Ligand code: FES
């Protein structure tokens with residue numbers, strides 16, 4: 001029988017990861033690989049934090065819906081005929097078939113299995129041939145609903161009905177990104193992303209990491225964002241997200257062979273903002289890479305201790321898509337991004353292999369990894385608080 005890794009020693013030693021970056025060590029490797037830790041983490045993090053699932057623009061019209069899943073929970077987001085946006089479990093309350101798949105527009109969700117029918121608000125409105133079933137009242141049955149909040153056009157949900165609102169704990173980030181006007185930025189709904197064989201934190205930390213920029217990505221596609229120009233701000237202790245800015249060697253730098261913005265620049269950006277890139281993280285799901293002419297967003301959906309699925313989307317200034325060369329310019333951007341991302345994915349996959357080794361240790365940080373420390377500062381108190389509750393229940 002294997003011994004549980006969930007114990008006071010593990011959680012007390014997490015203090016070392018929340019120290020300042022010059023003193024801190026990484027989280028224990030088991031936090032990235034262990035199935036029991038992942039189950040704990042679902043309760044510590046995913047059951048109570050705000051989770052980004054998509055963009056409000058994907059569900060503009062009454063009846064519009066899309067589906068997603070995170071930590072084994074199938075979810076449908078729908079705009080009701082009353083115009084209200086709702087997030088629900090898509091699990092049929094009969095025998096657990098999923099009542100919706102993909103995306104589209106509907107007046108109701110008809111479960112394909114036995115045709116129980118749910119309104120866009122989740123209410124069960126029809127259940128055929130149930131008249132002889134004792135004590136069955138369809139009015140008592142509905143798809144479970146979740147809290148919803150919109151932040152700069154991103155839809156967040158929360159499985160915890162008691163969770164405090166998100167936006168008040170993101171005020172520093174809201175002012176930082178205000179000039180991008182992301183609520184009005186445009187971009188299509190990306191195809192649902194690929195499943196990757198590495199822990200969700202490995203992915204978030206990779207996008208979070210300014211240290212590797214001048215090393216792994218060394219070369220003309222990335223050298224204009226040097227690691228030594230990374231800046232890590234002080235943020236309020238209760239912040240729900242954090243960021244780093246990274247100065248660029250020229251104005252309006254962008255990831256393509258010209259090294260410069262090809263698409264229209266977000267019109268309200270200041271000179272300072274046009275001379276840097278900004279990397280925003282709202283754990284555990286949303287990560288943004290912000291440039292003068294486009295914002296790449298990653299929606300990281302944990303799916304087990306060693307897997308996640310990631311949706312990768314793009315936002316541009318309003319009307320940028322009207323440029324007759326928009327598609328060609330976008331292809332130039334994607335070509336560079338794909339090369340950079342493939343370097344990251346190669347590393348991410350092998351980091352996960354390394355984390356499984358008996359020789360994986362709790363490593364030290366460079367000052368250029370300040371955002372990893374910010375992530376630890378977000379994670380560790382949540383882990384430690386949840387451990388106290390978890391322990392009390394045993
Ligand atoms: S499982 Fe949905 S109607 Fe039976």
Ligand SMILES: [Fe+2]
Nearest residue numbers: 206212217344
């Ligand atoms: Fe990278």
